[in-house]
Structure formats: structure tokens, C-alpha cells
Amino acid sequence: MDYNKAYGSIAVLEVEIRTFANEGYAVKYDFGRKVISWRDNYMWNNNFTRSISDDKMKLIKEKLPESGMLEWMKGYEMGMTDEFGDKTVVPGEWSIKVEFDDKTKLVAGAEQHFPKKWKNLKTLIEQTTGCSFLLR
Numbered sequence: 299m300d301y302n303k304a305y306g307s308i309a310v311l312e313v314e315i316r317t318f319a320n321e322g323y324a325v326k327y328d329f330g331r332k333v334i335s336w337r338d339n340y341m342w343n344n345n346f347t348r349s350i351s352d353d354k355m356k357l358i359k360e361k362l363p364e365s366g367m368l369e370w371m372k373g374y375e376m377g378m379t380d381e382f383g384d385k386t387v388v389p390g391e392w393s394i395k396v397e398f399d400d401k402t403k404l405v406a407g408a409e410q411h412f413p414k415k416w417k418n419l420k421t422l423i424e425q426t427t428g429c430s431f432l433l434r
Contacts, residue, residue, distance in 0.1 A: 299372065305363045310397040313423060317390045317433055325423055325431070327358070336427055340434065354426045361425075365418035367394065371406035374413070383411045390433045392416070 309330050316322030316339065324337040332355065338344035350358070371394055373382035393407030413419075423431045 299368070301368050302363065304368055304398065306359075307399045308362075308396055309399050310395075311362075312395040313392070313419065313431075314394075315390055315392045315431065315433055322390065322433055323429070323431055325427055327426075329355075329358075334427060336429060338429075344429070350426070358422065358426060361418070361422045365422060366415045367419050368396070368404065370413040370415060371396070371404055374406040374408060375404070379408060379411050383408065383413050386410055386412050 309328075311327040311329070312324065314322065314324040316324075321339045323339065326335040327333075327350070328335070329350075332350045333347060334350055334354075335347045336345060370382040373379075389410070391407060391409040392412060394405070396404045398404075420431050423429075
């Protein structure tokens with residue numbers, strides 16, 4: 299997979315974190331429609347859908363490849379969790395779904411085994427949504 303090209307062809311990105319009690323957050327970026335959707339499973343009245351500004355789109359295009367997200371997603375898909383992740387005491391799980399322009403998909407996730415570069419993606423989500431993306 300040519301990762302440089304792949305980041306530019308992401309059409310939809312969905313990232314979710316949740317506790318074992320099914321509390322947490324989900325964010326969906328629809329780049330074709332330029333829309334962010336946020337779901338807060340702690341407080342339903344914090345849910346929203348809003349447009350992605352040009353500044354935020356520029357930030358995403360710059361920072362998403364720096365997060366290494368596609369590389370570690372592929373690593374998790376291939377079972378290389380020790381190389382790309384760290385076992386944590388965080389009582390939760392993460393999942394990511396990526397749909398590319400050609401409709402192909404990449405899906406990854408794990409319980410209590412967060413990627414080493416998770417903070418990079420978490421920070422980008424927080425910068426583009428204005429919300430904390432941390433399990434309570």
C-alpha cells in the first residue's frame with residue numbers, strides 16, 4: 299500500500315473509543331461532504347454534526363499522515379499488535395474504519411491495546427472537533 303497516496307484518498311474516517319460499559323465517543327469525518335459528526339455516549343445532548351472548515355481540512359491533511367494511522371491499522375490487521383501497540387491499563391477499546399475513494403475499506407481495533415502513536419490521532423481529533431477524546 300502506498301500510504302502517501304492512501305491518506306489523500308480517504309473518503310470517510312470513523313474513530314470510536316468506548317469503555318466496557320459501552321460509554322465513550324465516536325467521530326466520523328465525511329471528507330466528500332466536508333462534515334464532522336460527533337457522538338457522545340456519556341451525554342446524548344453533546345452530539346453534533348457540523349461542517350469541516352478549510353482551516354480544519356488543511357490541518358487534517360497535514361497531521362493525519364503524521365499520525366501513522368494507516369500504517370498501524372494495517373499492522374493491527376496483520377496481528378502485529380506488539381510492534382505497533384502497547385498494552386495499557388485503560389479499561390476500554392478503540393476501533394477505526396476507513397473508506398477510500400474507490401470504496402475499499404480498512405478496519406482495525408483492539409481492547410486495552412492502544413497504538414503507540416494513539417496520542418497523535420487523539421490530538422488531531424480534539425483539535426478538529428473541540429471536544430476531549432478521552433475515556434472517563
